[in-house]
Amino acid sequence: xTVSVFxxxxxxxxxxxxxxxxxxxxxxxxxxxxxxxxxxxxxxxLLVKKIKxxxxxxxxLTFIGLDEWAGLPPTNTGSCHYFxxxxxxxxxxLNPSQYHLFDALxxxxxxxxxxxxxxxxxxxxxxxxxxxxxxxxxxxxxEPGTSFSSLSHVAILEEITRxxxxxxxxxxxxxxxxxxxxxxxxxxxxxxxLLIANGGKKAAVxxxxxxxxxxxxxxASIMQLHKNGFxxxxxxxxxxxxxx
Ligand code: GLP
Numbered sequence: 001x002t003v004s005v006f007x008x009x010x011x012x013x014x015x016x017x018x019x020x021x022x023x024x025x026x027x028x029x030x031x032x033x034x035x036x037x038x039x040x041x042x043x044x045x046l047l048v049k050k051i052k053x054x055x056x057x058x059x060x061l062t063f064i065g066l067d068e069w070a071g072l073p074p075t076n077t078g079s080c081h082y083f084x085x086x087x088x089x090x091x092x093x094l095n096p097s098q099y100h101l102f103d104a105l106x107x108x109x110x111x112x113x114x115x116x117x118x119x120x121x122x123x124x125x126x127x128x129x130x131x132x133x134x135x136x137x138x139x140x141x142x143e144p145g146t147s148f149s150s151l152s153h154v155a156i157l158e159e160i161t162r163x164x165x166x167x168x169x170x171x172x173x174x175x176x177x178x179x180x181x182x183x184x185x186x187x188x189x190x191x192x193x194l195l196i197a198n199g200g201k202k203a204a205v206x207x208x209x210x211x212x213x214x215x216x217x218x219x220a221s222i223m224q225l226h227k228n229g230f231x232x233x234x235x236x237x238x239x240x241x242x243x244x
Pocket of ligand 1: 035036037038039040066067131132133134139140141161165168
């Protein structure tokens with residue numbers, strides 16, 4: 001695992017976007033799995049910009065959504081679905097056959113998980129994963145206590161995940177009791193993983209992820225085990241690290 005600290009959110013996002021575009025140039029049939037949320041928002045904008053400016057061929061790209069709030073329709077502006085549609089799929093006019101998101105409205109969420117696991121296997125694994133970190137150290141909706149060998153699953157969300165989510169992403173009250181998510185085994189098997197974080201609110205969880213014990217009680221600590229794992233932060237999120 002390598003830790004890199006950038007001056008601000010802009011330079012962190014520029015760097016993240018440029019890693020993705022470089023990988024896409026090197027491997028046009030790239031399989032990318034990405035988190036939504038406030039952290040990767042600017043990365044998505046810059047990614048679209050760079051792809052257009054450099055006329056990068058993305059016709060063979062496969063996109064996988066990392067997770068979704070169970071029960072939310074894709075039209076809900078706080079859903080991961082809505083985020084990706086407005087930030088990536090529409091701006092890039094991505095062919096629907098190229099993107100795969102959990103159907104959070106399915107009456108068989110386990111079948112959604114199985115479908116996602118099969119897709120990842122069919123693609124011979126994920127080439128690059130871009131994830132954020134939650135206030136309890138979660139990655140995707142892999143909450144504390146999730147096995148490092150988990151595949152896609154439905155997760156019962158902790159109170160902190162529900163309350164932070166409600167405040168951050170939704171204007172109206174919503175039921176956020178469960179999430180559907182790719183698993184930590186998918187992260188471990190990915191060729192490359194970028195964990196991105198910005199802002200002082202993430203400083204304590206970044207310290208624990210990077211310098212704390214590796215434990216399933218703090219899912220992001222799995223980054224320490226990844227041979228090609230990169231933790232990319234701005235100076236504020238890195239403020240509590242011993243070494244920067
Ligand atoms: C959410 C999502 C994660 C996301 C994380 C951080 O609950 N389930 O996939 O990475 O929390 O989100 P943000 O980037 O908005 O801080």
